[in-house]
Amino acid sequence: MYEINKEKLVRTFVELVEIPSPSWHEKKVMDYIIRRFKKLGASCTTHKCGESHNLLIKISGDSRRTPILFSGHMDTVIPCDNVKAVVTDTKISSDGTTVLGSDDKAAIAIFIEAIEYIKEHKVPHGNIEILLTCAEELGLKGIKGFDLALLKSKFGFVFDSSGDIGRIIVKAPYHSNMKIKIKGKASHAGMAPEKGVNAIRVLSEIITLIPNGRIDEETTLNVGIISGGRATNIVAEEAACDLEVRSINEKKMLAEEKKVIEIIKKTTAKYGAKAVIERSLEYNGFIIDENDPVALLTSEAMKKIKLKPVFVAMGGGSDTNIINSSKIRAINLSCGMQKIHSTEEFIMIKDLISGTKLAVSLIETVK
Ligand SMILES: [Zn+2]
Incomplete structure (x- = not known):
């Protein structure tokens, strides 16, 4: 035919x-x-x-x-x-x-x-x-x-x-992106590290705590970009990462986002850091x-x-x-x-x- x-x-x-x-x-x-x-x-x-x-x-x-x-x-x-x-x-x-x-x-x-x-x-x-x-x-x-x-x-x-x-x-899948910026406090790394809040350290802890990779058969999460710090002798004031969440099921995508946000809140509170989170929907x-x-x-x-x-x-x-x-x-x-x-x-x-x-x-x- x-x-x-x-x-x-x-x-x-x-x-x-x-x-x-x-x-x-x-x-x-x-x-x-x-x-x-x-x-x-x-x-x-x-x-x-x-x-x-x-x-x-x-x-x-x-x-x-x-x-x-x-x-x-x-x-x-x-x-x-x-x-x-x-x-x-x-x-x-x-x-x-x-x-x-x-x-x-x-x-x-x-x-x-x-x-x-x-x-x-x-x-x-x-x-x-x-x-x-x-x-x-x-x-x-x-x-x-x-x-x-x-x-x-x-x-x-x-x-x-x-x-x-x-x-x-x-x-x-549904697909959303999150830009996370952690704000710590700069200080001299050698003379007064205790006066600083290291944003790289805070962000690292967040990244190890959030879900990663394949969450279940229809949901994934990936941290794809990371940046931060200015010099080794400065307690890092800022650190940032970008991540994405995908799921065939919209509710599951939103649930993963919520988990991430809660972990950010808890961890920044623990260290006295601040976070700015920008979330955008890539597509439905x-x-x-x-x-x-x-x-x-x-x-x-x-x-x-x-x-x-x-x-x-x-x-x-x-x-x-x-x-x-x-x-x-x-x-x-x-x-x-x-x-x-x-x-x-x-x-x-x-x-x-x-x-x-x-x-x-x-x-x-x-x-
Ligand atoms: Zn194509």
Whole structure:
């Protein structure tokens, strides 16, 4: 079912990855994508966001059918200058000096080829929206700066997960950040240490007391940055650290934050230090039930092309988290990329083909 033109798909993919697009510098690749979609009669609008733009593509279809959204991101992690795609019969990788950029250009190649396919083969379809974001790799900055009210779709299919095609991310965590600053009291370290309060010492004790790493199967906590002190002969007046908490379960995330705050309060009180805590929500999590229409439709679309749906939870966030905060029900699908964010990144050509078939099958399945 669905005969995908392998050579054309690989060519599109290679052209995309060979255009450098680090975060906030997506213009060149965006121009390429617009050119390809305009040839197919799609409408393309760019939406300013930070130093770059998000791109919204609309393909009009039968308005009696349910409108659907595909989404991915245009930026890649670095090093991504001078990507030279090495193509064998089965696999595409970089030459080892850069990432490949299949994260997330596999998705873009899949969307271009899927839309070309449905036009060429007159596959019945409804209205299709394709949202391609900028600066996803910097913490979902593109989608956070996009007005989701512009989207008319009911279901969303984000193609931005690694691993074999068939994986469906139906759970992703809530994620919050905390910046903790401990204020002690400076004093000469040799002449009057007893007059000082060492902020590094206080913070160290806090860090050893708070939960760390995997808390339970759906919750994690990590201290990722630490700084403080000015010289060895000064009792450190300030010390700071940044940490993150993630959980599929919002209550659990909030409970861990509370524990951290209580430990900070107790420990600073014990030493006569002060603390300033800044807390921010990075993104909300989501849980899609396996019987939710978006999950059922995806399973059906996969079965049509002989793919086995595998429902999984993910430990990280993606644009899907933000899309799910709108009225659209969205899931994140694997687009076949492997060993992402490394110079060993690669994608199997069969997975690019399956991903394209999956996009076509989704278009046909959602009535
Ligand atoms: Zn990605």
